[in-house]
Amino acid sequence: MAAFIIANGAAAMGDDVTMFFTFWGLNALRKPENIKVKKSFLQGMFGKMMPRGADKLGISKMNFGGMGAAMMKTVMKQQNVTTLPELIQTAKEQDIKMIACTMSMDxxxxxxxxxxxxxxxAxxxxxxGEADEANVNLFI
Structure with missing residues (x-):
């Protein structure tokens, strides 16, 4: 969530923004529905164990079996904080370049x-290459 808040803020200021998603970060980009594709046994197990989509992500070590995420979402809604799915949509609308790491995907x-x-x-x-050209580079 922090990465999308920062990225959207930078894009709103007129900066070109690229986000690179690797390993667990790819879960935020997964479609929520189960897409049937051919996978090895282990890859299939990864797919079943990992959350599918931004709404299913836990909150770090404060997840508490899902209660932490539910409590945080409740407080965020009360405070009118933009949700992660909304932040992702805003990033798309602001033409933020989002790159999924092909090695992590494999x-x-x-x-x-x-x-x-x-x-x-990619x-x-x-x-x-993008980081070399950037004035600011963050790894979250």
Missing amino acids: VMGIREEELIDGLEF GVATYL
């Missing part, structure tokens, strides 16, 4: 069709 068995629309797919060299 390891975890995540296929392009399982991820939200509007993403680019490896770490693309991220490093």
Whole structure:
């Protein structure tokens, strides 16, 4: 969530923004529905164990079996804080470039069709190329 708040803020200020999603960060980009694709046994297990979509993500070590996320969402709603799915939609509307790490996708068995629309797919060299050109680079 913090990454999307910062990215949207920077884009609103007129900055070009690129976000690179690797390993567990890819879960925020997964479609919520179960997409049937051919996977190895281990990749299938990864898919079943990981949350599918931004609404299903836990809250770090404060998850408490889902209660932490529910409590945080309640407080955020009371305080009119933008939700993660809304932040992702705003990022798309602001033309924030979102890149899914293809190596992480291969390891975890995540296929392009399982991820939200509007993403680019590349490896770490693309991220490093973007970072080399950036005035600011954050790794969260």
